[in-house]
Amino acid sequence: MQTVHVTILVLYLLLMVGIGAWFSRTKVVATADDYVFAGRDLPRPVMIGTLLATWVGSGTIIGGASFAYRYGPLASIFFLAGTPVGIVALYYIAKRIRRHSTYTVPELLEKRYGLSVRIVAALITLLAYVGITAYQYTGGGYIISVITPLSPEAGAIVVAILVTFLAFGGGLKSVAWSDFVSALVIVFSLVIALPLILGKDIGGMSDYWSGMPETHRSLSGGLAPIELLGFFLPLFLLILADQNMYQRLGASRDEAEARKSTAGFFFSSFLVTVPVALLGSAAVVLMPDIQPDTAILSLAGEFYLPTVLGGLLLAGALAFIITTGSSFQLSGAGNVVYDVAQRMLGVEMDDRKRLWIHRLSVLGIGLVAYVLGRFFPTVLELQLYSYTVYGVAIAPPVLAIFLWRRASKAGVLTSMILGVVVTITWEQLGQPGGVNSVLVSLPVALVALFVVSLAVPDKEPRSLDEEIADAEGAESASEA
Template identity: 80%
Template sequence: MAPPDDGFPLASRVTRPPGRPSTAPEASMQTTHVLVLVLYLLLMVGIGAWFSRSKEVSTGDDFVFAGRNLPRPVMIGTLLATWVGSGTIIGGASFAYSYGPLASIFFLAGTPVGIAVLYGLASRIRQGAAYTVPELLERRYGVSVRMIAAVITVLAYTGITAYQFTGGGQIISVITPLSPEQGAVVVALLVTFLAVGGGLKSVAWSDFLSALIIVACLLAALPLVLGTDLGGVGEYWRDLPDDYRTLSGGLGALQLLGYFLPLFLLILADQNMYQRLGAARDGAEARRSTGGFFLSSFLVTVPVALLGSAAFVLMPGIEPDSAVLSLAGEGYLPVLMGGLLLAGALAFIITTGSSFLLSGAGNVVYDVTRRLLGVQMDDRRRLLVHRLAVLGIGAVAYVLGRFFPTVLELQMYSYTVYGVALAPPVLAIFLWRRASKWGALTAMLLSTVVTIVWEQLGQPYGVNSVLVSLPVSLVTLVAVSLVLPDSGVPRTEMAADAETADPKD
C-alpha cells in the first residue's frame, strides 16, 4: 500500500546527481530480464498444473487447507509471501524513498508486531480451523455479524487483488515492451490460474519458491547497492538528507501512527493468515510456523527499507513506487541478479494476488452460497463453486483495475476498513468474553462509515482515517457490549461448534 500524499516533497530533498549504473548494454540487459521473467512464469504455470491434478485436489478441504500436510518451510514461505506483496515491495519501498530508512520502521513494523500477536493465538486459530473469518465471527456473535463481515471481506479482497494486478503490470512493463495495462492482463491470468487450479496447494508451493527468490535477491542486492554503487554504508548515510536520518523522517507522531496501524490491524484479522494457520498439521506446528514467519519477515522489510532509501540517493527524480524496481531495471545491479529481483518482486505480487483471490472466493462459497443461500453442496460441487467464484472475483478485480481507477482508489480504503471493522471483534473472540453481538455489529458498521466519510473528506487536518475510525470501533464495541450484552455466557473456545453450521457439509 503506497503512502498517501501528505504534502511533503518526495523527490526534491537532495541535489546529488543520480549514481552511475552499470555498463551492461541496455539491449542485453533487457533480453536477460525477459528471459528470466519468462522462465519464472513458466515455472509458476508448471506448479499450478502439477497441483491441479485431481489426486492433489479432490475435496473442498484440499482446496482451502491444502490437505493440512504442508511441510514447515512451505508453511513459513506461504505466510511470508502471502503477506509481503506489492504493499511491501512497492508501497514499503515508496515510503523509504520518501521519508528515509528509520521512519520506515513505523510503516513496516506493523508486520512483525502483528505476527507477534498471531504467534500467541496460533494454536487456538488452528484449533478453530474455520474456512473464513466471518465463520469465526458467527460462532461468537451470530449470523448477522457473519454476513456483514463477509461483504466487507469480499469487497476488500477484490480491491487488494486488483491492486496486485496493477502492481504486477508495472513490473512487467519495466522488463518487457508491454504496457502496464498489457502486463496487468498477464498477471491477472497467471494469478487466476494458480488460484483456480490447485487451490492452496499450488499457491503455497509457489509462495515458498517466490519467498526463496526474493529473500535471496534482496539480501544479495544490499552489499552491491550500498557498497559498490554508493561507496559504502558511511557514504550512503552521509548522502541522505538530514530528515531522512531521523526516526520520524520529517513526519509527525500522528502521521507515523497512521502509517503503522492499517497494516497492523489488517494482519490481525487477515483471512489468509487464519486459513494458512488452519492448514497446519496441528496447533504446535501452527505456532512454530508463525515464529518462522516472524523471523523471516525481517529478511524482507529491512532490505526494502535500506534499498528504497538508497534508490533516493542514486535516482532522486523517479517515482517513489518504483524505488526498488528501478535499481534492477536501470542497471544498478548485475544483469542476472536484476532479472531475478524483478522476477522475485513479481512472484510476491502474483502469490499475494492468488492468495487474496482464493480467500475471497472462500467467502462466496462458505458465507454466501452455503450459509446465506442455504445451498447444499457435496465436496465435488463445493470445489466447482469455489473455482467459479475465483474466476468471477478475478474478472471483477481486473475490471476495477483497468477501467475504473477511481473505484479502485475507493477499494483501497478497504485496507483500513477491513482492519478497523474486523480486527477488534475478531480479537475479542480470544481476549474479551463480554463482547456481544450488538457491540460487534455496531462497531463494524460505524467504523466502516467513519472511514469512508473521512477519506471522502480528504483526511481533514492531515489525520489518517485509521486514527479516527479505530477509536470509534473500539469504543463502540466496548460500550455497546456493556449496554446490550448477549444472553448467557459467550463461547470463547475456537473449536466450539456453530449452531448454524451446515450438517451436510
C-alpha cells in the same frame, strides 16, 4: 529492455504455470477441503514460505519501497513494524486458531456472535480482499513494464491472468508451493542486492546516509507522530485478522506446528522488510527523480545490479505479488462459497459442486479486482484503503473472541458497520487535515464495541470454546 531480464521473467512465469498445472491434478485436489486447506500436510518450510509470501506482496515490494523512498529508512520502521508486531500477537493465539480452524473468518465470528455478524463480516471481507487483489495486479503491471515493452496496464492483465490461473487450478496447494519458491527467490535476491547497492553503487554507509535528503535522516522522515501511527496501524490491524493467515494456520498439521510456523514467519519477515526499507531509501541517493512506486524496481532494471541478479530481483518481486494476489483471490472466493452461497443463500452443495463454485468465484473476483485497480493511481493509496477497511472492521471483533468474553453481538455489529462507514466517508472527504482514516475510524470502532457491548450485553456472555462445546454437544445429541 534487457534480454536477460526478459528471459528470467519468462522462465519464472513458466515455472509458476508448471506448479499450478501440477497441483491442479484431480488426485491432488479432489475435495473442497483439499482446495482450501491443502490436505493439511504442508511441510513446515512451505508453511513458513506461504505465510511470508502471502503477506509480503505488492504492499511491501512497491508500497513499502515507495514509503522508504519518500520518507527514509528510519520512518519506514514505523510503517513496516506492523508486520512483526502483528506476527507476535498471532503467535500467542496460533494454537487456538488451529483448534477452531474454519473456512473463513466470518464463519469463526458466527460461532461466537451469530449469523448476522457473519453476513456483515463476509461483505466487508469481500470488499477489502477485492481491493487487495486489485493492487497486486497494479504492482505486477509495474514490474512487467520495467522488464518488457508492455505498458503497466497491459502488464496488469498478464498478472491478473496468472494470478487467477494459480488460484483457480490447485487452490491452496498450488498457491502454497508457488509461495515457497517465490520466498526463496526474493529473499536471496534482496539479501544479495543490499550490500551491492549500499557498497558498490553508493560507496558505503556514510555516503548512503549523507546522500539522502535531511528529512530522510530523521526518525520521523518529516512526518508528524500521528501520521506515522496512521501508516503503522493498517498493516498491524490487517495481519491480526487476515483471513489468509487464519486459513494457513488452520491448514497446518496440528496446533504445535501452527505456532512453530508463525515463529518462522516472524524471523523470515525481517529478511524482506529490512532490505526493502534500505533499498527503497537508497534509490533516493541514486535516482532522486523517479516515481516512488518504482524505487526497488528501478534499482534492478537500471543497471545498478548485475544483470542476472537484477532479473532475479524483478522476477522475485513479481513472484511475491502474484502469489499474494492468488492468496487473496482464493480466500475471497471462499467467502462467496461458504458465507454467501452456502450460509446466506442456503444453496445446497455436494463436495464437487462446492469446488466448482469456488473456482468460478475466483474468476469473478479476478474480473472485479482488475476493473477496481483502474480507479486508484498508486499502489500505496489502494493498499492503505483496503487494509483500513478490513482491519478496522474485522480485527477488533476477531481479537475479542480470544480476549474479551463480554463482547456482544450488538457491540460487534455496531463496531463493524461504523468502522466501514467512517473509513469510506473519511476517504471520500479527502482525509481532512491530512489525517489517515484509520486514526478516525479505529477509535470509533473500538468505542462502539465496548460501549454497545456493555449497554446491550448478550444474555449469557460466553467464550468461543464454550460456544463450540455447546454446539458440538447439541449436534451429538441430535445424532443420538
